[in-house]
Amino acid sequence: MxxxxxxxxxxxxxxxxxxxxxxxxxxxxxxxxxxxxxxxxxxxxxxxxxxxxxxxxxxxxxxxxxxxxxxxxxxxxxxxxxxxxxxxxxxxxxxxxxxxxxxxxxxxxxxxxxxxxxxxxxxVARAIIVPKTSSIHTVADLKGKKVAFGKGSSAHYTLLTALETAGLTLNDITPVYLQPSEARTAFERGDVDAWVIWDPFLADAEVNGGARILIDAKGLPKQxxxxxxxxxxxxxxxxxxxxxxxxxxxxxxxxxxxxxxxxxxxxxxxxxxxxxxxxxxxxxxxxxxxxxxxxxxxxxxxxxxxxxxxxxxxxxxxxxxxxxxxxx
Structure with missing residues (x-):
């Protein structure tokens, strides 16, 4: 049957x-x-x-x-x-x-x-983070900055939609395509100005990596x-x-x-x-x-x-x- x-x-x-x-x-x-x-x-x-x-x-x-x-x-x-x-x-x-x-x-x-x-x-929680001492305080401040994220990852879409809230596009920043482990190192060394990442790497960067959330994904289109x-x-x-x-x-x-x-x-x-x-x-x-x-x-x-x-x-x-x- x-x-x-x-x-x-x-x-x-x-x-x-x-x-x-x-x-x-x-x-x-x-x-x-x-x-x-x-x-x-x-x-x-x-x-x-x-x-x-x-x-x-x-x-x-x-x-x-x-x-x-x-x-x-x-x-x-x-x-x-x-x-x-x-x-x-x-x-x-x-x-x-x-x-x-x-x-x-x-x-x-x-x-x-x-x-x-x-x-x-x-x-899951995702966000754009910057060093706590960074002069970047708004999404608009990312213009011309180096931003680390995984190419084609969920972070890529988070960044794209976050930039749109400030009237920016991916062409307004310098993308640095890195996997999470590589991005964490670059972030802590100061090789990049911001990092787009998801939990648990996000939580770890907040607690142990000297990171501050610039904008999270809560108000962005769902993913x-x-x-x-x-x-x-x-x-x-x-x-x-x-x-x-x-x-x-x-x-x-x-x-x-x-x-x-x-x-x-x-x-x-x-x-x-x-x-x-x-x-x-x-x-x-x-x-x-x-x-x-x-x-x-x-x-x-x-x-x-x-x-x-x-x-x-x-x-x-x-x-x-x-x-x-x-x-x-």
């Missing part, structure tokens, strides 16, 4: 556990792609960043426990930010991962894109985090995608209910202080949610702004990368 299911219809129990207080808009209609849930692969390659809760999932081993009964071996691959993770996804080196909204747009604009959106997470998959893999092995989403949501709820214990584990694995992680966990939302029109509309705004800014060469439609599961 054949029947069609939306990706999350089989996860009703999981959705009941999702973090309370999150606003939901109507579910997306007319999804463009479908996937089968009738088989299991030999391996699952997961891309993760140490700044994401995927690290906690990795250390807890929940995914391995669920998938080993189906003969699936889980392999983990670490990346410093979203763009290199998505390069690996488009190249077929990983199957599932977590990224911010901006790098997902860039990956979708790739002619050989394999990216599909599976679920979303609430925003959600996404669980993304490789199209060919997800269409063939939807059961795996469902398992990843359910276990990642379990991790979110565990961290939310016991943040101090989570901070200890994350501090051990990242070498970022326990107090920094407590600060990070206290100012973010929790839960892994089905994609909604509101979320995809926010993603479309990123795509439109990147096209207008010349960061991507063609227009993309975010909704075209939304997946539907088909069970046979």
């Amino acid at each position: 054949k029947r069609r299911l939306l990706l999350f219809s089989v996860l009703s129990a999981f959705l009941l556990l999702a973090a309370c207080g999150q606003e939901r808009s109507a579910s997306l209609s007319s999804p463009k792609q479908s996937a089968s849930t009738d088989s299991w692969p030999k391996e699952l390659h997961v891309g993760f960043q140490k700044s994401s809760f995927s690290l906690f999932l990795k250390e807890k081993g929940y995914l391995e426990k669920q998938l080993q009964k189906h003969g699936v071996q889980v392999k983990w691959f670490e990346f410093q930010s979203g763009p290199p993770l998505l390069e690996a996804l488009n190249a077929g080196q990983i199957d599932i991962g977590y990224v911010g909204g901006a790098p997902a747009v860039l990956a979708q604009a790739n002619p050989d894109s394999q990216l599909v959106y599976l679920a979303y997470e609430p925003e 959600y985090g996404f669980i993304v998959g490789r199209n060919e893999y997800v269409k063939q092995y939807a059961n795996v995608a469902q398992t990843v989403i359910a276990q990642l949501n379990k991790v979110h709820q565990e961290i939310h209910s016991s943040p101090d214990e989570a901070a200890k584990l994350l501090a051990k694995e990242t070498k970022i202080g326990e107090e920094i992680w407590k600060r990070t966990l206290s100012r973010r939302g929790y839960g892994v949610f089905p994609l909604t029109k509101e979320v995809i509309d926010a993603q479309q705004r990123i795509a439109d702004r990147f096209y207008e800014a010349g960061l991507i060469s063609k227009r993309v439609k975010a909704k075209d990368a939304v997946v539907v599961i088909k069970e046979q």
